[in-house]
Amino acid sequence: MSDVRxxxxxxxxxxxxxxxxxxxxxxLLGGDRSTVAARVTGELRDLAYEVADGDELEPVAIDxxxxxxxxxxxxxxxxxxxxxxxxxxxxxxxxxPIKDGFYYDFDVETPxxxxxxxxxEKKMQEIQKRGQRFSRRVVSDEEAREELAAExxxxxxxxxxxxxxxxxxxxVEVGGGELTIYDNLDAKTGDxxxxxxCRGPHLPTTRAIPAFKLMRSAGAYxxxxxxxxxxxxxxxxxxxxKDELKAHLEFLAEAEKRDHRKLGVELDLFSxxxxxxxxxxxxxxxxxxxxKVMEDYSRRRHEEAGYEFVNxxxxxxxxxxxxxxxxxxxxxxxxxxxEFEGQDYYLKAMNCPMHNLxxxxxxxxxxxxxxxxxxxxxxxRYEKSGVVHGLTRARGFTQDDSHIYCTKEQMPEELDxxxxxxxxxxxxxxxxxxxxxxxxxxxxxxxxxxxxxWEEATEQLRQAAGKQGLELVMDPGGAAxxxxxxxxxxxxxxxxxxxxxxIQVDFQQPKRFNLEYTAADGSRQRPVMIHRALFxxxxxxxxxxLEHYAGVFPPWLAPVQAVGIPIGDGHVRYLEDFAAExxxxxxxxxxxxxxxxxxxxxxxxxxxxxxxxxIAGDEDVAGGAVSFRxxxxxxxxxxxxxxxxxxxxxxxxxxxxx
Numbered sequence: 001m002s003d004v005r006x007x008x009x010x011x012x013x014x015x016x017x018x019x020x021x022x023x024x025x026x027x028l029l030g031g032d033r034s035t036v037a038a039r040v041t042g043e044l045r046d047l048a049y050e051v052a053d054g055d056e057l058e059p060v061a062i063d064x065x066x067x068x069x070x071x072x073x074x075x076x077x078x079x080x081x082x083x084x085x086x087x088x089x090x091x092x093x094x095x096x097p098i099k100d101g102f103y104y105d106f107d108v109e110t111p112x113x114x115x116x117x118x119x120x121e122k123k124m125q126e127i128q129k130r131g132q133r134f135s136r137r138v139v140s141d142e143e144a145r146e147e148l149a150a151e152x153x154x155x156x157x158x159x160x161x162x163x164x165x166x167x168x169x170x171x172v173e174v175g176g177g178e179l180t181i182y183d184n185l186d187a188k189t190g191d192x193x194x195x196x197x198c199r200g201p202h203l204p205t206t207r208a209i210p211a212f213k214l215m216r217s218a219g220a221y222x223x224x225x226x227x228x229x230x231x232x233x234x235x236x237x238x239x240x241x242k243d244e245l246k247a248h249l250e251f252l253a254e255a256e257k258r259d260h261r262k263l264g265v266e267l268d269l270f271s272x273x274x275x276x277x278x279x280x281x282x283x284x285x286x287x288x289x290x291x292k293v294m295e296d297y298s299r300r301r302h303e304e305a306g307y308e309f310v311n312x313x314x315x316x317x318x319x320x321x322x323x324x325x326x327x328x329x330x331x332x333x334x335x336x337x338x339e340f341e342g343q344d345y346y347l348k349a350m351n352c353p354m355h356n357l358x359x360x361x362x363x364x365x366x367x368x369x370x371x372x373x374x375x376x377x378x379x380x381r382y383e384k385s386g387v388v389h390g391l392t393r394a395r396g397f398t399q400d401d402s403h404i405y406c407t408k409e410q411m412p413e414e415l416d417x418x419x420x421x422x423x424x425x426x427x428x429x430x431x432x433x434x435x436x437x438x439x440x441x442x443x444x445x446x447x448x449x450x451x452x453x454w455e456e457a458t459e460q461l462r463q464a465a466g467k468q469g470l471e472l473v474m475d476p477g478g479a480a481x482x483x484x485x486x487x488x489x490x491x492x493x494x495x496x497x498x499x500x501x502x503i504q505v506d507f508q509q510p511k512r513f514n515l516e517y518t519a520a521d522g523s524r525q526r527p528v529m530i531h532r533a534l535f536x537x538x539x540x541x542x543x544x545x546l547e548h549y550a551g552v553f554p555p556w557l558a559p560v561q562a563v564g565i566p567i568g569d570g571h572v573r574y575l576e577d578f579a580a581e582x583x584x585x586x587x588x589x590x591x592x593x594x595x596x597x598x599x600x601x602x603x604x605x606x607x608x609x610x611x612x613x614x615i616a617g618d619e620d621v622a623g624g625a626v627s628f629r630x631x632x633x634x635x636x637x638x639x640x641x642x643x644x645x646x647x648x649x650x651x652x653x654x655x656x657x658x
Contacts, residue, residue, distance in 0.1 A: 007056045025049045035059040037201045046201040062240045072097035074203040075212045075238040080104045081194040082123035093153050101237035112217040121214045131187040134202035154197045211245035212238035260543040261390040263551040279388040279395030286559035307374040312354035318344040324353035329481040351377040355403040356513045364517040370406035391543035398538045404530040415464035422501045433491040435471040439478035448508045457505035458484045482508040492548040504531040555611040555651040563610045564591035565601045567617035574621050
């Protein structure tokens with residue numbers, strides 16, 4: 001036994017302690033059941049870790065980001081143990097924590113059924129109550145191979161040690177470090193119950209898992225490659241308290257009700273036919289109305305801000321994308337080439353190369369700058385089938401793409417005005433809760449250009465962001481290969497975060513395309529290029545708004561702003577005349593002249609989430625009036641026709657919800 005000096009850090013306090021060898025982190029940090037692990041000199045460790053001289057220890061709470069990962073990773077191990085107890089033939093893949101939950105991949109002969117998930121969850125509850133102890137031990141490659149000889153995917157991970165990446169989700173130490181196995185030991189006898197190759201750390205025991213639930217199963221290719229076997233992935237969620245689990249499940253239920261794919265069908269807005277192809281949507285008439293209104297308003301605002309509209313083709317010779325740098329740096333996200341007349345042609349994945357051609361079509365003077373080009377340009381990107389998701393992750397979509405060419409001197413003011421313009425326009429569509437993310441370069445080789453150029457571009461973006469008074473979050477290494485970017489992150493009505501507009505400063509493409517303008521002194525100078533997508537893509541923004549409003553669009557965006565509901569057949573003509581007046585004023589007004597009873601017509605209009613139901617009966621006709629029924633069920637009777645039209649027009653003009 002000998003003395004060991006350690007420092008315990010809690011918040012801003014530091015306490016020096018002298019303990020004996022063999023003292024564990026649990027003994028030093030114990031007493032608080034919310035502490036599930038220790039950060040030891042920057043490294044996460046189990047509470048069973050025996051401290052060494054000079055260690056600095058910090059408690060890791062279960063509700064901290066690291067604590068949640070440890071909770072969810074531990075629950076994933078319980079899931080895997082439960083599966084192998086019920087399905088002994090199941091082979092183990094990987095089981096990492098993810099946002100709000102965890103998953104584990106299995107190779108099984110038959111895909112899991114919902115009833116299987118119920119059995120597995122019950123078995124997990126049994127394991128949780130047993131209080132099995134998670135115990136870490138270091139093993140050699142040979143020992144790991146011998147112990148896990150029946151697990152082919154684990155053997156593959158052992159072979160990848162040193163080459164594996166966090167993106168693989170591999171439960172092995174990355175970078176050629178030590179291999180570790182975690183044993184699940186019986187709480188009373190210490191006998192081995194189950195084991196897994198894992199880097200850890202884990203909770204002390206399975207009883208420390210407070211609340212969890214299995215969600216669903218799905219197919220997933222091993223290590224994300226379509227060349228590998230298809231495994232069965234079980235998703236689950238775990239939380240520090242049962243109340244938090246309940247709140248999360250309620251949130252998921254609300255999110256499911258708002259799912260744009262579900263609402264798209266219910267409201268007859270769009271579809272993604274299998275015969276057309278995954279990730280390729282068609283908009284139906286009502287969806288087309290919303291899309292047109294979105295585009296028309298954006299187009300008007302851009303015209304007022306001095307943008308000029310251009311149009312470019314959907315395909316190009318490969319040489320253009322070689323020059324822009326997309327083929328060397330972005331080819332995996334582009335569709336394969338089409339050979340034609342001895343040339344390779346590509347579907348465009350970006351509009352910027354073609355906008356460079358517009359700039360370069362003739363000589364440019366400093367008097368023309370800043371030159372703001374804008375296009376609703378459809379692009380095509382090869383997304384793997386596993387990540388395609390409705391309109392939010394598509395293979396064909398239309399960007400509201402702008403490229404601004406300016407001098408270096410103009411850049412600070414342009415970025416400031418551009419970010420103000422972007423945020424203002426997003427607010428007009430009903431989003432209001434934002435923060436900003438600044439994506440920069442790291443030391444990897446994917447980034448073009450000199451570090452000094454990146455520093456200048458990054459600093460200009462940082463200053464522009466600072467003027468907005470919003471939270472700024474750093475994203476090291478997240479920049480595009482040609483320049484840093486600011487992303488506007490917007491929270492929707494139920495608190496989810498969506499990446500919206502992006503603004504990128506690019507010194508590289510003007511050089512690659514040899515873009516120049518004539519300066520005031522007659523010299524030839526290189527412009528700065530600013531990339532900007534405001535919606536990101538029209539399809540994705542459409543989906544975000546659809547979920548944000550849960551389909552209950554404000555009147556200015558609603559595909560049908562008002563529907564006439566006659567009490568009887570004799571009132572149809574009266575409402576048709578009223579509808580004709582409304583349409584002359586630009587309103588989208590329909591009359592339900594079907595044979596359905598009035599209450600059925602009201603229910604139909606409510607299901608379609610129409611803002612104004614305009615009802616007419618004998619008294620209304622006699623008084624030259626109508627009655628309003630609103631989406632919340634309230635009603636206002638005997639409104640003169642001109643006042644009724646004025647109310648609808650006012651609601652549309654204010655772009656506010658009713």
